[in-house]
Amino acid sequence: METKNIMIVGVGGQGTLLASKLLGRLLLDKGFDVKVSEVHGMSQRGGSVVTYVRWGEKVYSPIAGKGQADVILSFELLEAARWTEHLRPGGKIITNTQQINPMPVITEAAAYPDNLVEKMRGAGIDLDAIDALSLAREAGSSKAVNIVLMGRLSRWFDFTETEWLDAVRQSVPEKFVEMNERAFRLGRGA
Amino acid sequence: MKKLMLGNEAAARGLYEAGCAFVSSYPGTPSTEITEAAAKYPEIYAEWAPNEKVAMEAAFGASLAGRRSFCGMKHVGLNVAADPLFTIAYTGVNGGMVIAVADDAGMHSSQNEQDSRHYARAAKLPMLEPSDSAEALAFTKLAYDLSEQFDTPVMLKMCTRIAHSQSVVETGQRVEPDAKPYEKNPGKYIMMPGNAKRRHPVVEERLRKLTEWAETASINRIEPGSSHKMGIITSSTSYQYVKEACGDTYPVLKLGMVWPLPEKKILDFAKSVSMLVVVEELDAFIEDHCRNLGLACVGKAHFPRVDELSQNEVAAELSQAFPAGVKLGGDIPPRPPVMCAGCPHRGLFYTLAKNKLTVLGDIGCYTLGAVAPLGAMDTTICMGASVSGLHGFNKAMGGESEGRTVAVIGDSTFMHSGVTGLINTAYNESHSTVIILDNSITGMTGHQQNPTTGFNLKGDPCAKIDLESLCRAVGIRRVRVVDPYDLAACDAAVKEELAADEPSVIISRRPCALLKYVKHPGPVHADPDKCVGCKSCMKVGCPAISIRDGKAVIDSTLCTGCGVCTQLCKPNALGGKEE
Numbered sequence: 100m101e102t103k104n105i106m107i108v109g110v111g112g113q114g115t116l117l118a119s120k121l122l123g124r125l126l127l128d129k130g131f132d133v134k135v136s137e138v139h140g141m142s143q144r145g146g147s148v149v150t151y152v153r154w155g156e157k158v159y160s161p162i163a164g165k166g167q168a169d170v171i172l173s174f175e176l177l178e179a180a181r182w183t184e185h186l187r188p189g190g191k192i193i194t195n196t197q198q199i200n201p202m203p204v205i206t207e208a209a210a211y212p213d214n215l216v217e218k219m220r221g222a223g224i225d226l227d228a229i230d231a232l233s234l235a236r237e238a239g240s241s242k243a244v245n246i247v248l249m250g251r252l253s254r255w256f257d258f259t260e261t262e263w264l265d266a267v268r269q270s271v272p273e274k275f276v277e278m279n280e281r282a283f284r285l286g287r288g289a
Numbered sequence: 290m291k292k293l294m295l296g297n298e299a300a301a302r303g304l305y306e307a308g309c310a311f312v313s314s315y316p317g318t319p320s321t322e323i324t325e326a327a328a329k330y331p332e333i334y335a336e337w338a339p340n341e342k343v344a345m346e347a348a349f350g351a352s353l354a355g356r357r358s359f360c361g362m363k364h365v366g367l368n369v370a371a372d373p374l375f376t377i378a379y380t381g382v383n384g385g386m387v388i389a390v391a392d393d394a395g396m397h398s399s400q401n402e403q404d405s406r407h408y409a410r411a412a413k414l415p416m417l418e419p420s421d422s423a424e425a426l427a428f429t430k431l432a433y434d435l436s437e438q439f440d441t442p443v444m445l446k447m448c449t450r451i452a453h454s455q456s457v458v459e460t461g462q463r464v465e466p467d468a469k470p471y472e473k474n475p476g477k478y479i480m481m482p483g484n485a486k487r488r489h490p491v492v493e494e495r496l497r498k499l500t501e502w503a504e505t506a507s508i509n510r511i512e513p514g515s516s517h518k519m520g521i522i523t524s525s526t527s528y529q530y531v532k533e534a535c536g537d538t539y540p541v542l543k544l545g546m547v548w549p550l551p552e553k554k555i556l557d558f559a560k561s562v563s564m565l566v567v568v569e570e571l572d573a574f575i576e577d578h579c580r581n582l583g584l585a586c587v588g589k590a591h592f593p594r595v596d597e598l599s600q601n602e603v604a605a606e607l608s609q610a611f612p613a614g615v616k617l618g619g620d621i622p623p624r625p626p627v628m629c630a631g632c633p634h635r636g637l638f639y640t641l642a643k644n645k646l647t648v649l650g651d652i653g654c655y656t657l658g659a660v661a662p663l664g665a666m667d668t669t670i671c672m673g674a675s676v677s678g679l680h681g682f683n684k685a686m687g688g689e690s691e692g693r694t695v696a697v698i699g700d701s702t703f704m705h706s707g708v709t710g711l712i713n714t715a716y717n718e719s720h721s722t723v724i725i726l727d728n729s730i731t732g733m734t735g736h737q738q739n740p741t742t743g744f745n746l747k748g749d750p751c752a753k754i755d756l757e758s759l760c761r762a763v764g765i766r767r768v769r770v771v772d773p774y775d776l777a778a779c780d781a782a783v784k785e786e787l788a789a790d791e792p793s794v795i796i797s798r799r800p801c802a803l804l805k806y807v808k809h810p811g812p813v814h815a816d817p818d819k820c821v822g823c824k825s826c827m828k829v830g831c832p833a834i835s836i837r838d839g840k841a842v843i844d845s846t847l848c849t850g851c852g853v854c855t856q857l858c859k860p861n862a863l864g865g866k867e868e
Binding site: 110111112120123124127132133134135136137138139144145146147158159160161162164165166167168177178180181183184185186187188190199200201202203204205206207208209210211212218219222223224232241 | 291292293295318319321322397398421450451453454455456457526529530532533599600601611612613614615616617618619620621622623624625626627628629654657660661662733734735827830832834835836844846
């Protein structure tokens with residue numbers, strides 16, 4: 100099979116790393132060759148962060164370049180817009196509609212673009228936009244945005260809900276398992 | 290058992306399986322996790338040293354004692370450790386010794402983009418370069434065998450995309466090699482001129498033997514291709530990009546050892562193809578060597594010397610470019626990294642900005658004090674350069690700068706190499722004001738302990754260096770501590786110490802807001818009725834504050850309630866708890 104690519108993008112501190120690890124482990128359990136790239140160090144401090152999850156029979160590069168992502172899973176709306184060039188023809192963007200102002204917007208050196216959802220759809224992008232922050236709060240914590248989005252992403256795969264929930268349980272601290280299961284189901288069903 | 294492991298975790302697994310007994314390192318992205326992961330194996334003694342030079346010398350000592358030892362660092366850390374590196378290349382080892390260096394092409398978290406392969410050539414040491422996690426594990430084990438077989442430290446070169454990518458590894462069992470007896474051997478270990486003169490030819494002969502070994506080593510392998518239109522020499526992550534872009538179309542000479550290079554193998558490979566292509570990140574290291582061998586080859590004429598590569602660049606040059614996706618019209622504002630909400634450095638940097646001071650900066654999270662709106666930094670060079678640079682600046686400019694220039698340096702960076710600069714400041718007496726930003730942790734690399742925190746790498750309580758006593762001991766009489774959340778206290782401290790006619794140290798002390806044990810009061814409340822839209826709160830550059838419809842708004846998912854902004858709000862619109 101051809102190598103598949105998911106890019107997980109967001110803002111440092113949003114939990115993109117945990118999401119990519121969860122996905123990597125699940126795909127390995129499914130018998131695929133897997134590579135997951137991570138981001139550490141300075142770029143983690145509230146900056147734009149990108150991780151790649153690639154799987155197939157044999158995966159070489161740990162990263163995906165422009166035109167290669169089958170799915171871009173974005174934790175923040177502006178970040179979805181930033182990486183559209185990485186989407187392959189026929190690819191899909193799943194994005195949280197939450198907006199987090201970058202520093203140039205906070206200092207009014209730049210403006211947060213309007214109507215990004217419409218602009219992306221207008222450009223012919225297959226876009227699935229959900230309010231993951233509200234769903235995470237509904238599940239019990241604003242920190243569960245990453246698991247809500249994993250739930251949404253899970254619809255793209257043909258793995259069972261049980262398989263996904265097992266992967267979620269292995270990836271989060273025990274005392275937060277129930278809350279994250281709720282978050283996952285809310286994302287998957289939303 | 291098959292597992293997904295970061296390249297760094299796999300290298301640590303290699304240390305474990307090879308029977309490594311001693312690890313000493315200083316953290317640095319992207320090398321840090323090798324040592325953190327090694328510390329999780331109870332069989333391995335592992336420590337954070339105050340800097341890379343100390344780490345390498347400690348690892349050498351453990352090798353001398355007959356045990357397999359390791360030190361790990363980032364590329365710029367190797368500059369710090371270059372002094373022992375070049376001489377232990379002469380002494381060789383007793384127990385096997387491996388030195389990992391992780392380059393950061395693309396400068397994800399670094400101040401420069403140097404290519405560490407030059408060190409292997411300059412110090413005449415073998416360097417292995419894995420291209421995924423499985424090789425990181427295997428090459429680490431191989432490095433110990435080579436180290437003991439050839440009596441040499443062996444360098445293991447990582448890079449961001451290998452160190453910080455997870456791929457599949459199969460783990461094995463640990464071997465427990467017997468400690469080699471230590472025997473006094475002045476001719477080998479005392480590098481004074483007479484002995485060193487006798488050792489240098491040994492080093493040259495060792496390099497010749499290693500080149501011979503490289504000719505037949507299975508880690509330098511030729512992968513056949515269907516077309517001989519070209520043949521590609523590559524290594525590390527570049528190998529993965531070549532395979533991704535070209536598949537099995539062209540033959541590939543995949544180098545697992547990048548120094549010394551297998552000259553005969555390269556010459557034979559070149560003969561078998563119509564055109565020789567070298568694909569490597571950063572400098573033309575392999576390419577230059579091919580040219581020295583008299584080979585015509587294609588390399589940096591087509592591939593950049595700057596930034597990291599990807600399969601896209603390789604495909605565009607050697608096969609068929611991947612078509613890019615849709616680019617959205619309109620400006621997408623950048624999202625640079627920022628100081629976290631609640632960061633204790635913010636209040637201090639606000640004070641420096643407000644007083645319009647010249648600030649010699651250093652390496653750490655606090656380098657972000659340089660960005661807008663704080664903009665409170667003038668230089669960032671390397672670990673420790675703030676303190677020593679300030680001394681030179683003040684000596685050259687005299688009273689003109691002493692009253693309005695400071696150095697800022699973190700607690701871990703100060704222990705790494707700030708203290709020697711402070712000794713110079715005291716000894717040669719410039720009236721410098723040095724600010725130690727003590728957040729009680731090594732922050733940027735992800736919360737490592739250091740000599741000022743009272744805990745060691747294994748998490749056990751240990752000796753805690755007292756910064757105040759240390760500064761006084763080197764001859765600084767004016768040493769004071771401020772809470773960076775208290776803007777009035779920061780302002781008074783900075784003004785008074787700048788005015789003093791002697792060197793002084795201000796310790797700006799509060800633990801990193803991201804530390805688990807730090808309890809925050811919780812988000813402050815913004816009262817839109819009281820807010821007059823003066824934007825005073827915006828001057829601190831906090832990601833939790835923004836202006837919407839002319840009024841300050843607090844992002845309660847980010848705000849910790851540090852209270853720095855509330856001290857700037859004259860109408861008292863910010864304060865209290867979020868309701």
